[in-house]
Amino acid sequence: MSKLSEQDIEKKLLQFPDWEYYDNAIHSEFEFENFKDCFSAMSRIAFECEALNHHPNWTNVYNxxxxxxxxxxxxxxTEKDFKLAKAIEFIVEPEED
Incomplete structure (x- = not known):
């Protein structure tokens, strides 16, 4: 999987309004109602990371x-990062039916 150009990254980020590109990575922050909800989302994300064999740098402070x-x-x-970002978005903010 090859590294995307800055122009390609900025274009792809139009589909991810809660994410930013800096320091050679895409970044986002998610706030939950409480620690339990945050940790629950992290656990679900961890399973997706394992399935994709791609692991984020992440931190958690309370919620x-x-x-x-x-x-x-x-x-x-790379595309792999955007694939994981999409999975994270779905877990954190599932679309309403």
Whole structure:
């Protein structure tokens, strides 16, 4: 999987309004009602990460989850990062039917 250009990343980010690109990664922060809800989302995300064999840099403080995605083997952002970002978005903010 090859590293995306900055122009390609910015274009793809139009589909991810809650994400930003800086420091060679895409980043987002999610706030939950409480720690339990945040940790529950992290657990669900962890299963998706394992399935994709792609793991985020993330931190959790009480009800806030901060996520940074980049493909370390490519030293930058790839399609793999956007695939995981999409999965994270679906887990954190499922679409209403």
């Amino acid at each position: 806030v989850l901060t996520v940074s995605l980049s493909t370390h083997s490519e030293n930058g952002v």
